[in-house]
Amino acid sequence: MRRRGVEPLLALLWLGAVGLAGVFAPWVAPRPPDLQEDVAGARYLPPLTRAHALQLSAERIRVLTALRQTADGWSGVRGGRMEAFDGKEVLGSPEPRFYLMGTDGLGRDLTGRLLYGIRHSLAIAALSAMLAIGLGVAVGCLAGLGGRALDAGLMRMVDVIRCIPRLLLILVCASLFHPSTLLLVVVLGATTWTGLARILRGEMRVLARSDLAASARASGASPLRVALRHLLPQTAPLLAVNTALRLADIILLESALALLGIAAPPPAVSLGGVMASGSDALGEAWWIAVWPGLLIAGMVLALRSLTARFLRLPDPPSVA
């Protein structure tokens, strides 16, 4: 095996960091993703903005940048204009607000939204990929190891599904039911399994004729046991690679659907959703659309570079 350098390690580290950030988003995020403290004051603040929040009453909060203490209270910039507040109006002292990634059009902190977006997108990708791999393995094994009629029937079904343009199928399905996270998972999973089924069927047909299968059968293993315990593990590298690639695919697809406005509706926060909300505000706030895209690209790049390591094994493990 050729030496592959540090790339896969970096990819793993990055994926691990992103994954942890997603899992622990509720604890890591500085503020809840939907918190609108002050729409007018915190609207479209660029990344790395330092601001302060003044509590005026239980519900009224004012977010100011360039806060200064004056003789009788506080003054600062709010929504592009100077505003001053009487010291007696303000409850407590000003709380610092640091917007690492900037804010969106409703004054929400993008750092929190992105963290929750990662969480949501990764959860959807993981669940849909699990569904897709499960379906692909089931159909691939059945077609590869089953009888001729079963094989032909299943493969025709796969052909028909492949023939329907994927985005059209997703569009129709998404307009069929009320958009929800569950529907999204089912639709994404149900439309991305056919490739694996095809490949696995081929592999299984070859494996079924191998000595490995013959000896397992000779020692009295049931067909199910032969398939699951003896043959399926042989395809583990293939499954691992496929899982990573499906994850990358689904992350991309999900964000495309969000951009078209047919992914999970608010209050769910997804990376694609954040990007879509930024696409209308490119002139005012480039950062809303740019960050989620970079995150998605980073995740996809890492997933694919991990698979490249497997694909470049000179001779994939095979018993055939």
Add this chain to the structure above:
Amino acid sequence: MLNLRFTLDLGWRAGRMHLTRSRERVGAYLARRTMAAVPLLLGVLTLVFLLVQLAPGDPFRLEPASGVSRGAERTLRRAFEADRPLPTRYAIWLEGFLTGDLGTSYIYHRPVSALLREAAGNTLVLAGLATLFQFLLGTAAGLLAAGSRRAWLDRALAGLSSLAYSVPSFWLGLVLVWIFSVRLGWLPVSQMHSIDAAEHSRAWRAVDFLRHLLLPCLALTLPSAGGIALYVREEVRARLGRPFARSARARGIGERAVVLHALKSALLPLVNMLGLALPGILGGSVVLEVLYAWPGMGRLAYQAVLAKDEPLVLGCAWVTSVLVVAGSMLADLLSAWVDPRTREAA
């Protein structure tokens, strides 16, 4: 193994290399494949037909408002023949496919076939050009990387390619709009023509069209070009170590020619990809067309589905599934042409 790798690499469908009966005539082969495709297409279309029926919402539903008579809904329904029972509509619709009459769109009030023709033309320009550039740029970059003796150039090209391949194309579209339209103001944000295009000369209109074309074309080209570059680099590199490359070098052939030799033998999967790209060329990229308001097939299908415009949805599904079938046939034919071995492979 080669095929498997290609599928995994690009996530696309592996080209099936089978012209099963050896030395079958191309015409007979095409006829056989077309016949086999008919039930497939019928199945796809019936499935889409039923799916659309299942969808909630009614395109003829009118909000009660002043000036809208109670009979208007019924009149509309009758005008579009949507008041017939389901089996009748299915039969009418199937007959339409044979006669070329795909019905009338609910939202555009125009024949579906005319709408499809216009949209297909627009998409063909955008996606056709993008596909051409994808393959040219991707192959060039891949060859340059594989053939280069300078390690930094190879690494830089490979890195750039994998970056381009990982970026969502619609995000690239957004960033391009932000840079070139919003910040610099050089290029238009969306649409295919300027609003006042009709008042200007022909040359002005052509330049205007190209200015509108540039950004979506770029956003569609770069990510796939990155994928193709990675693929070509990997394949050519693997082949440069094979005996035929060594013997070519031993005969004193220049390194450049050896690389081209290697490319030739890596051509088969590339040609397969081209065939499989066909549905995308005409089917359009939905997201980018929506983003740039490009009046192509993808956007048409998107509008049709959202508005539950049944005839239009079915028309779009029909065109795209025919293209998928035609694309895989084209891929098989091209690979048989490029690599005679596949003609006899079972």
